[in-house]
């Protein structure tokens with residue numbers, strides 16, 4: 001049932017405020033503490049965390065790497081499951097390995113989990129389907145509570161994965177003593193505001209639809225982001241490729257001069273994901289390098305970012321202001337909405353894109 005929407009993907013994008021609120025209610029107690037399922041995790045004794053997944057779930061891991069490293073000062077190794085499983089990486093003592101999967105049945109992710117288990121790592125998973133193989137094989141499985149996701153392009157599962165990983169990173173920080181009570185309370189308070197901000201953020205849809213008519217004409221599109229926004233650039237490019245079949249690439253904006261800037265001309269839209277955070281100026285200077293070469297920039301930012309850097313760009317999409325740490329969750333919306341409306345403009349099969357399956361149970 002598409003609940004009045006034209007596609008499951010549209011319905012699932014629109015559901016995000018509600019499912020994020022449900023996940024928050026599950027992981028945050030009314031007293032303001034973080035609640036994890038038993039037997040819990042002793043993060044103080046973990047010296048290294050390995051994050052493994054495929055596709056969109058791997059981009060959730062990339063974002064989480066910034067959180068665990070920055071807030072919990074926990075060293076994080078990250079890999080896509082298809083590489084991890086055959087690398088046979090050494091897993092040091094006192095490691096935990098965390099696997100993220102919407103379906104819980106992705107063959108490579110499951111094989112990677114079994115390898116980590118054979119090396120005596122503690123196994124955590126973040127899953128949507130709680131009766132899945134990945135959940136069953138984990139020491140502790142954390143549900144994301146997104147509800148059934150039907151569209152092949154993952155949307156609400158991604159934002160719910162991020163939310164759960166964010167809460168987990170805060171819990172790790174608390175246990176490891178890398179955050180004081182006031183900072184923890186402020187982060188939790190900011191997390192609580194997310195469903196409301198995502199709801200407000202959905203009002204960019206009409207803008208995204210309009211801009212997408214231009215994007216639908218492009219043959220190639222570049223996405224740029226720095227720091228926590230780099231994985232969002234990856235997610236934006238993947239979403240667009242999957243459902244609109246337009247070739248899209250994502251780069252860490254600092255990598256621009258190391259190659260991809262050679263592609264820039266007036267035919268290649270460059271989508272820059274840049275909330276006004278501590279790295280904003282750096283990203284803007286990369287953006288200006290693109291504009292100086294005739295590039296057509298779509299800047300996705302907040303009101304402050306738009307004021308400072310909006311002049312001369314092709315288009316600006318303005319999202320509500322948000323605590324910088326959690327911006328990736330909100331900036332998933334333009335990644336999803338631009339892909340969705342570009343695909344609709346092109347008339348492709350949004351929910352069942354060619355060559356793709358919802359759950360990749362063979363390698």
Ligand code: M6R
Pocket residue numbers: 054055056057100101102103104105106109152153154155238239242358359360
């Ligand atoms: O079920 P999983 O989360 O393990 O699936 C992983 C990927 O196959 C999945 O995220 C894929 O990249 C999506 N189609 C992205 O929209």
